[in-house]
Structure formats: structure tokens, C-alpha cells
Amino acid sequence: MPKAAQLTFIVPAIILFIFLFAVMPVLLHTDPVSGSFQLSWKAAAGTFTGYFSGIENGESFRFYAGENEYSFWEWIGPFFLNSFYYVSAAGIAGTAIGIFAGIYFAVSKAGWMKGIVDFIGSLPDFVVVLLLQFGIVLIARETGVVLFEVATLNSDEPAVMLPLIAMIIIPANYMIRNVAMQMSLTLKEDYIGNAKARGLGRMYIIFFHALPNVLPYIKGDLHKLMGIIMGNLFIVEYLFNNNGISMLIFTNAFSGHGYQYDIVVNGLLAFLVLYGIGYAIIRAFLFALGKVFLR
Structure with a gap:
């Protein structure tokens, strides 16, 4: 199926899923007497249709x-830009680090470093974030030096570097393992042996023969990488108390006026836009990288 046809089907399906997912707290509720779950189809349908009827009048x-x-x-502008900063940085830096570190692991015998990468890859995202925060607190307690803010407590001292490190580590770790595996397989191909027989240098073979053939595998895995980045964004913004799109949703989904379906839908749609922009940025970066190492 052509990509245009796929997008014509997939994008509306994702948008519909957002609307249906956001209405779940209205559809599912607990009976105050029996404590059992009940389905409120009428309330859910009213909330769903009410969103569309409220678009015209705002x-x-x-x-x-x-x-x-x-x-x-x-409100969305500053929150979107803050999330965009972390997504774009995680996408570009994580991909760049992952590609070049993956190449190094594929051609070297740094077994202990590979072990560290595999160990980090086995940890859940929130555990990595908590370990980073714990490490900064431990260093501050032992030395009295606070390297980075461990959370945003006020607008004057926002946590910037530690959330950025957390956003980069996880996609970079995934990319390192993926690139190392693909590079190891590529270096065993016959055309690599022919290039060696022609007397070409090792670095030239790696970057101008092997890497251009690894990049298509990376491009084909970008949606999974973006899924990792966006899932990590939820955790990082929540645990570091940073004002991004996810915090806009978390802090306002429920208020004294009840569940706010509209802000959840609008926030998730903003996430979808952010996903598309982040995906385009990484694709552009890989396209430029491919041009650099094109023979």
C-alpha cells in the first residue's frame, strides 16, 4: 500500500483512538453504593458529541x-515549545550518539561497555530517571555540589539538564543496540569483503560502504524510536515537574469541576502534532547524514 494511502487511513484512526481513549473516564465509573464498575454509554456519547458542537463557539x-x-x-504555546525542545534534542542527539556509538560497539571489543548499555536497556524508563535524580542527590550530599536541579520547584530554577540527559539516554541506548546489531551483520556482507580486497581503509569501508546500508534499517525503525521518545517524555515531565504538554494534561484533566474531556483531547492531539514534527526532524537528520556519507 502506498505511504499516502497508509497515512490517509492511519492518521484518522489515531485521532479517533484519541477521542475514544479520552472518554474512558466518563464511560467507566464506579457505583458509589456497590463499588462495582458501570458503563455510562449515554454520558460518554454526550461528552464525545459535545466536543464537536463546542468547536464553533470555542x-x-x-x-x-x-x-x-x-x-x-x-496556554499551549509555552507547554508545546518546552516539550518540543526535549523531543527534538532527544531525537537528534539520541540518534547521533546511537549511530556512532553503535558503530564503535560493532567494530570494537568493549565488552564491559556493551554490558552497561544492555543493563541500562533492561531498566524501565522511570527507574533510569530516579537513578539519575538519586545520583545527583548523593553527589550533593557527599560534596556539597549540586550539579543539576533534580526537579522544577519554581520558574526561576527549572530543571533543564537532568531531564535532557534522561530524554537522550533512553533513545540513544535503544539506537546503540540496534545500530551495533545491523552494523555487525552488514560488515559480514560480500561487498564489504570485496572492498577490503581492493585495499580500502577501514574507516572508509565503515562510513562509506557499511553505514549507507545501515541507515535504511534505522529509518524503518523510526516509529518505534519516536514511540520510545514520546513515552519517555510523559515520565520525564511528570517526575521532573516540567511544564510540558503531559503536565498540562496531568494537572488539569481533573479539577473541581470534574473530568475535563476537552483538555485531555486537545493535549493528546498536541502530542500527535509533536510526534509528527519530531519524526520529520529525525528523518531530515538521517537524510543529511546519508548525503554526507554517500559515495
């Missing part, structure tokens, strides 16, 4: 933060 883009009502469009 009600679907209003939400409560505390007791005050705000416009989603007035």
Missing part, C-alpha cells in the same frame, strides 16, 4: 485550572 478550547477558566490556545 467552548471545546476552554478549561479550568483551579477555579479560573482559561483558553487552551493561550
Whole structure:
């Protein structure tokens, strides 16, 4: 199936999934007397259709933060840019580190370093974040030097570097293992042997013969990489208390006025846009990298 046809089907399906997923807290609720789960189809349908009827008059883009009502469009800009900063940095830096470190692991015998990479890859995302925070606290306690802020407690001292490190480590770790495996397989191909027989240098063979043939595998795995980055973004923004899109959803989904379906849908749609932009950035980076090492 052509990619255009795939997008025509996949994108509406994802958007529909967002609307249905966001309505689950309305559909599923607990009976206060029996404590059992009940399905409120009528309430869910009303919430679902109410969003579309409120688009024209702007009600679907209003939400409560505390007791005050705000416009989603007035708030989304700074939150989106903050999330975009981490997604784009994680995408480019994680991919670059993953590719070149993966090449190094494929051609070297650094077994202990591979062991560290495999160990980090076995840890859940939130454990990696907590270990980074614990390490900074431990260093501060022993030396009195606070290397990085471990969480954003106020707007004057936001946590920037540690969330950035956490965002880069996980996709870079995934990319290192993927590239190392593909590079190891590529270096065993016959055309690599022919290049060696012609007397070409080792680095030339790796970067101008093997790497261009590894890049298509990386491009084919980009959606999984973006899924890792976006899932990591939820965890990083929550644990570091950073004002990104996920925190906009987390802090305002439920308020004194009840469950706010509109802000959840709008926030998740903003995540979808961010996913598309992040994917395009990494594709552009890989395209440029391919041009650099094109024979």
C-alpha cells in the first residue's frame, strides 16, 4: 500500500483512538453504593458529541485550572515549545550518539561497555530517571555540589539538564543496540569483503560502504524510536515537574469541576502534532547524514 494511502487511513484512526481513549473516564465509573464498575454509554456519547458542537463557539478550547477558566490556545504555546525542545534534542542527539556509538560497539571489543548499555536497556524508563535524580542527590550530599536541579520547584530554577540527559539516554541506548546489531551483520556482507580486497581503509569501508546500508534499517525503525521518545517524555515531565504538554494534561484533566474531556483531547492531539514534527526532524537528520556519507 502506498505511504499516502497508509497515512490517509492511519492518521484518522489515531485521532479517533484519541477521542475514544479520552472518554474512558466518563464511560467507566464506579457505583458509589456497590463499588462495582458501570458503563455510562449515554454520558460518554454526550461528552464525545459535545466536543464537536463546542468547536464553533470555542467552548471545546476552554478549561479550568483551579477555579479560573482559561483558553487552551493561550496556554499551549509555552507547554508545546518546552516539550518540543526535549523531543527534538532527544531525537537528534539520541540518534547521533546511537549511530556512532553503535558503530564503535560493532567494530570494537568493549565488552564491559556493551554490558552497561544492555543493563541500562533492561531498566524501565522511570527507574533510569530516579537513578539519575538519586545520583545527583548523593553527589550533593557527599560534596556539597549540586550539579543539576533534580526537579522544577519554581520558574526561576527549572530543571533543564537532568531531564535532557534522561530524554537522550533512553533513545540513544535503544539506537546503540540496534545500530551495533545491523552494523555487525552488514560488515559480514560480500561487498564489504570485496572492498577490503581492493585495499580500502577501514574507516572508509565503515562510513562509506557499511553505514549507507545501515541507515535504511534505522529509518524503518523510526516509529518505534519516536514511540520510545514520546513515552519517555510523559515520565520525564511528570517526575521532573516540567511544564510540558503531559503536565498540562496531568494537572488539569481533573479539577473541581470534574473530568475535563476537552483538555485531555486537545493535549493528546498536541502530542500527535509533536510526534509528527519530531519524526520529520529525525528523518531530515538521517537524510543529511546519508548525503554526507554517500559515495
